[in-house]
Amino acid sequence: MTTPKTFNVTVRVWRQVGPGREGRFVEYPARGVNPDMSFLEMLDVLNDELAARGEEPIAFSHDCREGICGTCSLVINGKPHGPNHGVASCQTYMRSFRDGDRIVVEPFRARAFPVIKDLVTDRSAFDTIQQAGGFITARTGSAPEANAAPVPKHVADLAMDAAQCIGCGACVAACKNSSAMLFVASKVSHLGLLPQGQPERDSRVLAMVSTMDGLGFGGCTNQYECSAACPKLISHDFIARLNRDYTKAVFRSAFKPEPAGGGET
C-alpha cells in the first residue's frame, strides 16, 4: 500500500433552488482529491468549502453510504450511479476519475421523480406502488411454523436475486421512457416465486402495474438500460416474468373469478 497521490477535478453540478424552479449547471473546482475518497466524500469536502465561502452547499441524498439503502441517486457523466457497473453512487470512488476530469453531476430525471432541490428528487411514487400491492398479507401472530413449507433452494435463491432491489430508481432514470418496470418486476417476482406469495399473486401484479401506470412512469420497450444501470444488477428476465404474470392475471380476472393458487415458479 502506498500513499495515494491527490489530484484535481472540476465538477459541473445541477443547481436548483426548489421544486418546479428553473435549474442550471454550475462548475466548481475540487482540489486535492484523494483517489480513496468516495464520490460523496468529495462532495462533502466541496460542500464545506462552499459553506465557508458563504455559498449554499449542494443538496444530495445519501444515508448508508454502502450501497444498500437506495437513498443516493446521482447521475454522474450521464450514467445513473456513475461509471461503474453494479454499484450505487455512494460506492463510486474517486479512483475512477483522473486528474483534470470534468465530471457532470445531475439528479435522476423522470416525470415521476420531481426534483426537490439540486440533486435531490422525490421518489415517493415507489412507496405508492408498494402500498398498492407489494406485500404478502400475513397478520402478525398468524404465521405457521417456518419450516412447515419447504422452498426449493433454487427458487429461494431466485426470489432473493429479485428481492435485492434497493428501491433507488436508477432503472427509471436510465430508461428513455422512464419506465419503472424493473423495480415492479423485482418485487412481483420476489413474492410471486415463493409459495407464500401465491394467494395474492394476481391481485398483486394487477394493482402494482396499474398504480405504476397512473403515476406517470412510461412503458417498457425492452431496451434494458435499466438492468445495466441497476446497482444490484437485477436481471431484465424478471420483466419477462412480470409480463407473463400480468397477462395471466388479466386473463384469469376476465374469465375466472378465483386467483392463481398454484405453485408455478
Add this chain to the structure above:
Amino acid sequence: MALLESRIPPGALADKWRRHKADMRLVNPANKRKYEVVVVGAGLAGASAAASLSELGYAVSCFVFHDSPRRAHSIAAQGGINAAKNYPNDGDSVHRLFNDTVKGGDYRSREANVHRLAEVSGDIIDQCVAQGVPFAREYGGLLANRSFGGAQVSRTFYARGQTGQQLLLGAYSALSRAIGSGGVKLHTQSEMLDLVVVDGHAKGIVARNLLTGEVTRHSADAVVLATGGYGNVFNLSTYARGSNATAIWRAYKRGACFANPCFTQIHPTCIPVTGDYQSKLTLMSESLRNDGRIWVPLRKEDRLKPAASIPEADRDYYLERIYPSFGNLCPRDVASRAAKRVCDEGRGVGETGLGVYLDFSEAIGRLGEAGVRERYGNLFDIYHEITNEDAYRVPMRIFPAVHYTMGGLWVDYNLMSNVPGLFVLGEANFSDHGANRLGASALMQGLADGYFVLPYTISGYLASQKPGSRPPADGPEFMQAEAAVGAVTRRLLSVRGTRPVSYFHKRLGHILWQHCGMARNRAGLEKALQEIPALREEFWAGGLVPGTGDSLNQSLERAVRVADFLELGELMCRDALAREESCGCHFREEHQYPDGECKRDDVNFAHVAAWEYAGEGDVPVRNTEPLTYEAVKMSVRNYK
C-alpha cells in the same frame, strides 16, 4: 428522583411472559380505533410495531426522517438474526439463547426481558417467512443456519449478506399494506424534535418537515419511539449518516431516563480508517469470522511485510491462542479489545498500524474460492470497492469501529419509559443486551419488540386512558414545545460562525473515541468532561449553518443532530466515569485482571444506571435499578 419500576411480572422466569400476557388489561376492539398512537421510526422496530398496532385496530401515525420507511438504518444489517429454533439439532433451546445473551452482555441486562426475547425469537422467523423473507435454505428446501460470536450453536438465520435488508423489506411491506388500507398515516421526511408531556404522560410530539421547514404538533394517546441507536455521536461509525439521537435526547430532556449511555459496542471487523475526509466506516460482517482467521505478525518488524511472505510460524492467531474454545468467534467486546492490544503493542498491520488481518486462505483451501464466494461474495465485493484490494488473494485488513449502542432510554418490562405513555423499542431502548450485544441479536430484539411485545403491552397502558381523552394539539404544552423547537432552529441559523458543523462533529468524535471508546480511565474521562462542554460552547459561538429554515437544508439537519450529540457525549463520559468497574464493552483500565480481562464489581455495580435530566447546566441525577439474577449464575465470563 425518577421512579424506576421495572414491573417484572411475578412467577417462574419461564412463565412470566405467558402469565403477563394472560393478565394484561385489554382494550375493547370497538374502542381501539379511538386511540391514536404515534410511532416515530420505521426501522425493524418501528415498522413492525406500526403495522402490528394497526392490524389490531389502533389509529397509527408513523413519522420518519427518511424519504421512505424502507431506508431506515436497519436495511444495512448484514449478518443475520438469531432464533432458538434448534433446526440444526445442535442442542439449542430458549434457555440456551437466553443464557448466552445474558452472559454475552456480561450480566448487566434484565433477566426477565432477555428470557422473553428468547421465547419469541422463533415466532419472528415464522412471521418473516410468512411475509416472504427469502432466508437462505438448504438443498432440501428447509431453512439454513450459521453461527455467530458468543455462541457454540448455529442459530443464526440469514439472507445472503443482506439480512437486515430483507427483514426490513418484510416489515416495510406489512407497513405498506397498512398505509395502503388507511390503517397507518405515514409522515416521511418529518423529524420529531420534541416530546410533549401533559400531566406527566407522553401525549404527543412536535415534528419538523425537512422539505418545508414547517413545524407541526401531533397529539396522541401514546407515543412510541423506535428511532435507532446513537453511535454517530462518535462521528465515524458503521451507522448510516443520518442516524441520530435527537428523538431520545429530547425525550430525555422531557423526563425520560437515559440508561447506561456509555455502553457502546465497538465491532471488531470493520474496514480501517484511511483519511480525514472519511465520512463513515464499513462493517465487514461478523459472519466472516466463521471462516476467516484473525492474525497479526508475531514480531513488530514484520508488520509492513506482505502477508503472504510471513510464514505460519511467524504469525500470531491471537484469538485462537488466547480463547481456544471460542477462537475467532469470541464476543465482540473481547475481540475488539484484543485487536486494540496487539496494535498497541506495535504489531498492527497496514500503513497506520491500526489494523489486523482477517485471512481466508485456509477457508479457500477448504471450500474453494467458489465456496467462499457463495457465502460471502457481496462482502468481498464491498471490501474490494472500498480498498481496491482482492481479499481472495490477500487477507482483509480490519479494525474495530463503533457499531451499536446498548444504552438508550430506560424502559420497564412493558417497554414503557418512566414517563407513562412513552414506549421505546429497538436500539433506542437499553433493554436486552446489557454491556455487550451478541451478533445477530439486534434484529431479533427490534422485531421482537415491534411484532410480539409492544402490541400486547401497550394495551395495558391504553386501557388505563379513557378513549378520546387525549389532549388537543393546541394545548399549552404543545405550544410551548413548538416554540422551543423553533427557537433552537433559529438560534442555529443565527450563529453564522466560520466553522462547518462537520468540524465540531469530528472533534467530538475524536474526544469520545480517545476517552470513551475501547478503553477508558478516570483521567481521560475527566479530561473529556472538560473538553466537551468547551467544544459545545465553541459550536454555539462559531458554528456555521448556511441557508434558511424554510426549505430543505441538510446543513441545518446535521447541526440540530450534532447539537444534541454535543450534550449526549458529555452524559456518556459521566456515565463511564461513575461506573467504577469493567463490564462488557465498558473497559475501565483501573479495573482489570492481570490477563487484561474485564473485572466486574457485582457488589457495587450490578445495576442499570438511569440518568435523569436536571435542567440546563445542572448535573443529571444517577438513578439505579438493581439487577437480580435468579436463573443464571453470575460468573466471570470465560471464552477461553
